[in-house]
Amino acid sequence: MRTLLLSVLLFPLAVQGQQIVAEVGRVTTSFDYHDSNGERLDNLFPMAHVSFALGYRKNISTYLHLTGHLLFNEYGSEASIDGINARLMWNMEYLGAGLALDGEFYRRKGIVLLVRAAAEPQLMLRGTQTINDRLYDMRGVEEFDKPFLFLRGGAGMNYCADERTVITMRYMYGLGQPMGASSGGERLRMRTSTFSLGLLWNLGRCTYCRSMRLR
Numbered sequence: 001m002r003t004l005l006l007s008v009l010l011f012p013l014a015v016q017g018q019q020i021v022a023e024v025g026r027v028t029t030s031f032d033y034h035d036s037n038g039e040r041l042d043n044l045f046p047m048a049h050v051s052f053a054l055g056y057r058k059n060i061s062t063y064l065h066l067t068g069h070l071l072f073n074e075y076g077s078e079a080s081i082d083g084i085n086a087r088l089m090w091n092m093e094y095l096g097a098g099l100a101l102d103g104e105f106y107r108r109k110g111i112v113l114l115v116r117a118a119a120e121p122q123l124m125l126r127g128t129q130t131i132n133d134r135l136y137d138m139r140g141v142e143e144f145d146k147p148f149l150f151l152r153g154g155a156g157m158n159y160c161a162d163e164r165t166v167i168t169m170r171y172m173y174g175l176g177q178p179m180g181a182s183s184g185g186e187r188l189r190m191r192t193s194t195f196s197l198g199l200l201w202n203l204g205r206c207t208y209c210r211s212m213r214l215r
Helices: 002-014 208-213
Strands: 021-036 044-059 064-081 086-108 112-133 134-137 148-160 165-178 187-202
Touching: 021 064, 021 165, 044 086, 044 187, 064 112, 064 187, 086 148, 086 187, 148 187, 165 208
Parallel strands: none
Antiparallel strands: 021 044, 021 187, 044 064, 064 086, 086 112, 112 134, 112 148, 148 165, 165 187
C-alpha cells in the first residue's frame, strides 16, 4: 500500500505532467455483507456522501490518457433489523490513491466523450456505527479497517471551455473489496456509484484544448 501511494505521488515527477485535475462528486454506497455462516444481512439501504479527487494527467497518445490521483471518499449505509425495532447506520471516511486510464472515442468542437477504468486502494481514516442513539468507533473492526481495493469503470465528457481549461463530467461504478480475508469468515463488499464534476487545467505547452477547439 505504501509503495503504491509513493508511486502515485511521484508519478507527476517521473513524467512531464501536462494537466492538473480536480473533481468533486456525490458517491452512493451499497453494502454487501455476509456473516461467518455466509448469510446475507438484508434491509440494507444505500446512502450518499461526498467524493474529492486531485491529480495529474499525462497524454499517452492522441486518444489515451493516464491519471494518477489522490482521493477522499465518504461511504455509508443504513439498515433496519426486523423484530427488534433497531436502526443501524455506518459512516466512514477513506483516503486513497489511484491510477485511471481514459480512452476517448468521440471528439468534436471541444467536446470529448470517453470511457475510463481505474484501480484505487483506500484506507479508512475514521468510521462510526450508530445503533439507534448509541455511537460506536469502527477503528479496529476488521471488516472495515482493512485496506480496500476499488475497481471502477464508467464514462464521461470533457468540454474545452478555453485553451487551458476543461470542464469534466463523469459517472463511475465501482466495487470495493478488502485486501485480505477476514479471520472470522465475515465478508463486506461496497458497491459505489459516483457522479462528479471537475476542472482540468492544461500546463506548459499542452495543446490538448487548442487542437480540440479547431476540430
